[in-house]
Amino acid sequence: MFTDTHAHLDYPEFAWEIPALLERAAEAGIHRIISIGTSLESSARAVDLASRHDNIYAAVGWHPSHVLEAPDDIRADLRVLARHPKVVAIGETGLDYYRLPSTQNQPSPVSDAEYKRRQSNLFEQQIEVARELGLNCVIHQRAASEAALEQWRPHADRIRGVFHCFIESAEVMTQIIAVNSLVSFTGIVTFKNAEGVKATLAATPLDKLMLETDCPYLAPVPFRGKRSEPAHVQQVATEAARIKGITVEALSQATERTVREFFPAIK
Numbered sequence: 259m260f261t262d263t264h265a266h267l268d269y270p271e272f273a274w275e276i277p278a279l280l281e282r283a284a285e286a287g288i289h290r291i292i293s294i295g296t297s298l299e300s301s302a303r304a305v306d307l308a309s310r311h312d313n314i315y316a317a318v319g320w321h322p323s324h325v326l327e328a329p330d331d332i333r334a335d336l337r338v339l340a341r342h343p344k345v346v347a348i349g350e351t352g353l354d355y356y357r358l359p360s361t362q363n364q365p366s367p368v369s370d371a372e373y374k375r376r377q378s379n380l381f382e383q384q385i386e387v388a389r390e391l392g393l394n395c396v397i398h399q400r401a402a403s404e405a406a407l408e409q410w411r412p413h414a415d416r417i418r419g420v421f422h423c424f425i426e427s428a429e430v431m432t433q434i435i436a437v438n439s440l441v442s443f444t445g446i447v448t449f450k451n452a453e454g455v456k457a458t459l460a461a462t463p464l465d466k467l468m469l470e471t472d473c474p475y476l477a478p479v480p481f482r483g484k485r486s487e488p489a490h491v492q493q494v495a496t497e498a499a500r501i502k503g504i505t506v507e508a509l510s511q512a513t514e515r516t517v518r519e520f521f522p523a524i525k
């Protein structure tokens with residue numbers, strides 16, 4: 259039994275298909291899914307899905323890559339969403355410096371510096387709401403691990419974060435664990451050319467990691483390039499257990515314990 263700790267079930271790719279998708283997940287041993295919001299609208303859809311399905315939970319937040327569409331202050335709306343009993347975390351939130359305005363083909367309304375400032379502000383608002391409500395954070399960072407850790411550190415004694423879709427070095431993983439946080443791994447661990455990620459997973463303590471699909475993205479081998487779905491945690495888990503040199507059952511026990519600790523609102 260595993261949890262898909264990071265899925266985007268509210269995306270149009272899954273419309274009308276949730277019951278079949280839950281069935282396939284259950285057959286694969288994936289008994290619980292956390293649907294992650296990427297804007298207030300997306301978060302509200304995740305909460306709605308969670309309210310209608312026992313084994314779906316929600317995280318509510320605003321993704322840094324959508325910062326330019328965000329209102330100046332999301333805190334009031336986020337608090338309302340986050341108080342739903344099936345909301346188990348704030349996120350995804352964080353920093354993404356991979357696609358800065360200067361790297362885009364279209365002219366941008368903001369400079370790179372302003373874009374980063376707005377992302378940082380949006381991240382801070384979500385950390386604030388998480389602290390208030392005693393929820394942990396689902397953190398997205400890309401090409402910004404240092405900045406994200408720096409912003410996170412002052413809060414690390416109060417809340418925990420999971421740095422999701424982790425592809426960084428073992429050194430960065432160690433820094434994350436040092437601030438009482440976790441990492442989670444996607445189908446990327448099954449990719450042949452992902453030697454670095456496999457090495458990081460091998461080095462990650464068994465009680466500091468969770469598994470996810472990030473579906474509809476990042477389908478594991480043998481589905482690579484296709485639409486991913488929560489059932490694919492099975493392939494992620496099989497490869498992760500192989501890399502760790504343990505049985506799938508032992509991996510299940512460890513990661514499920516971590517899931518219940520990190521998301522205490524889960525029944």
Ligand SMILES: [Zn+2]
Pocket residue numbers: 264266294350472
């Ligand atoms: Zn995501």
